[in-house]
Every structure is written in structure tokens, then in C-alpha cells.
Amino acid sequence: MASETEKTPKAPKSFLTIGPTLHYSHSNVQRSWLLAAALFSITCLLWSRIVTGSFWTFDFQAQAAPDFWRLGEATTAGTSIFEYPWQIIVLGLLMGIMAVVPVLIAQLMSxxxxxxxxxxxxxxxxxxxxxxxxxxxCFAVAARPLRFRSRIIAIALCMAPQLLYWGLFGAAKEVDTFSWGLSLAPWIFAWLVGMTVAGIVLAVGHYTRYKPGLTWIFTTTTLLLALGIFEGAVGFDELDYQFYVARNNPEDVTEFREHTIREALDETVNVAIKQKDLSMKKFVATERIPLRAEMKGEILIDLNNSDEWPAWFDSKVREEWRYKDRRKWLIEQYGCFMHPEKPWWMPKFVHDRILQRRSASERMPIALYYKAMVNEYSPDLRQIRQDDLLGFYCDYPQDEALPIWDDLYSIEAYNKSPESIEARWRLARHIAR
Structure with a gap:
């Protein structure tokens, strides 16, 4: 009969395929997948730590910034690849993991x-x-049209979006031609790392029938290799030094350079005379020249007594004149290097070990020197009185800096550093006063 001879119609195949690893026991698959996800997350956190100095720096508001998607800053921030060539290998290994592991998961699982x-x-x-x-x-590699017999060819083709991203956003900005080309080196190496990891996983998987566990095993191997190279060639002490100390040399800080306050003071005087209220309530003088002299005198008194600008002048104070806020911020930055805070997840003995190693770092004398010099800077009141020029001097040791100079002089690990010479001179001047 015709109805019996007719073939049963086949169910249409889904567009997104299921990988061979899912054919195994569900518990084994889930365990391996969770291990791979955990190690991949550690890789991402390590990337953030090396590139930004912190383990987690996500900011929702920054997502709309045009430069936020750029990757080139990773090659110049902190331990730049131009100063630390081993960073090319480290960034390439970490980026290679992030580029290929999700693709392998989509191909071998779903x-x-x-x-x-x-x-x-x-x-x-x-x-x-x-x-x-x-x-x-990931969508491309899981799609049936790209489900080739050769899985490595499918991986190579489906990693084209990563190559496109690296080409569009991976180069450093505002550098010469050679540096521009060199800034792409980590991403070229990342592609090689990704293809190597994929090739090994698929080659071994071909003989083991793609049993669960291959992805997380090779993720661990690559992650440990990246961590070992970074710790041996650069180190977290040097990384924190570059982030918190090297870029914060007091001599380069804008707030401690000379700034004229003449225009702001003249404008304040004009407003006071025009409104006829500030001069009557706050000052005795009503004429321009005496009023200006009286205002300048009060500025000098407040800067000398409290290191603050007068409240009536605060609205005219520019950002680069707020040296006290900058000093506080710089001291906090140096503190991040000298006394890093303990994350909630870190065991106490690990944090104690970090503090012990940090105190013995060869970069510590420089951090102490910068911190002491920041405390030494004081506004030059004579220069303000004569030229309406906000300037600073650091010729005489201040009480706030004396304990720091004493550490540089007395602690054995620091007293042979070049910075200890400055400490001895400062302490000698303090004793001679």
C-alpha cells in the first residue's frame, strides 16, 4: 500500500549544532565545564590586574566612551611592552586563552x-x-554551515572576528610607525597561541573521542605559563610601581608648578567693588588698591595657617591650584604601592607575604622619597606677595616628612640607596635648625 511504502519525513536539523563532548555523562561534562569557566575567569581577572592594576575595574558609565573599546592601551599602560618586551608574551598568552576557549566550548559542547x-x-x-x-x-563555529569535517579549519575561519577586532582596535595611539607595528605583536602572538591550544585540544580529542576535561587542562597550562613568565620577567612589585609611583613623580605634577593668581584676584576685587557687599562685610577697605592688598593679605594668612584658600576666594580657585587635594591623592597612590590593601578573598598569610616582599623591593626607596618630597612642598608666600605667583619651595625639611626621611636613613634595606643621601642631608638640616 502507498501509505506503508511512504518514508517517514525526517525532522529538520537545528541550525546550531551540539558538540561531541555532550555525549558523555552529564555530571562529568558539567564538572569539566565549571572548571574551564573558573580557570577562564581567573585568566580574565589576571588580565585586568596586569593591564589596569586592579583585579576588577568594570565601569558601566565608561561603556559609551569611544576609546573604551580600544585595546592598544593595554600595550602601553603599566608595564609597557616598549619597556618590558616580555609583556608581549604575557599579553599574548592571556589574550590567546580568551580568544580561543569560548570558541572551543561552542564547538565541542554547544x-x-x-x-x-x-x-x-x-x-x-x-x-x-x-x-x-x-x-x-562562537555563533559561527556552532552553526551547521561551518561544521566542517576538519574542526581546526572551522576554528581558524571562525576566529576571523578576533583578528578583525585586533586589527581595528589593537594598535597603540599617538606613537611612531615602528611602535605602532610593535603594539600589534601581542595580538599576533595571541592568534598563534589560540590556534596552538585549539590544535592540541582537537588533536588529543580526536584520539580520546573529545572526552571532557581537555579544555580546562590546556587553559590551566597556558595560564600558569603566562603567570610564571610575568612573575619572573616583570613581577607584581614592578607592575604596582609603574601604576602608582613612576607616573606620579612630584616634579612632574602640575599642581606644584608656578601659577599666577593675578587675574582671579583682580576679578574678585572688581566683583567686590561692583556689588558693594563683600568689601563692607568682610573687608575694611573700599578702594581698589587697598582692597586688593587686604584680600591678598588674607590669602597669605590662610595659606600660612591652614594651607587652605579663603572661602570667599574658593570659587575662583582653579583645579591646578588645589595642591592640597593633589598631595593627598599622591600620598594615597604611594600607599597603594607601599602598603597594598588585602582583598577580601585573599588569605592573610598570602597578604603578609606580599607586604614582606614589597617592603624589601628595590623600588621602595623611590616611593618613600616621592612621598617625603610631596610633604616637603610648601607654598612660597613671598612669591605670592611680590608677584601674585603661586609657587612652591622644598628647601627646608617639614615635620610631616621627617619620619619618612628617617626610614630612608635608618632601615638597612634602604640606607644604601641613592635616595638615602637626600634623607641624610634633610635630617642634617633639621638638626642644624
């Missing part, structure tokens, strides 16, 4: 399993642009 990995790139590594391109790559 498109849905890649979700946690993309969230880690977006939030933990703080790379929303790269996460967007990764999404396209």
Missing part, C-alpha cells in the same frame, strides 16, 4: 555553554568590545 565565558570577558576582563566579536565567532 553555543549556550559559551555564555559564562563571554560574561567573564565582558565584566571581569573589562573587554566589552572583544566580547561582542567573540559572540559572533
Amino acid at each position: 553555543f549556550g555553554h559559551r555564555f559564562v565565558f563571554l560574561l567573564a570577558v565582558f565584566f571581569l576582563a573589562n573587554l566589552p568590545g572583544f566580547a561582542t566579536f567573540l559572540l559572533v565567532s
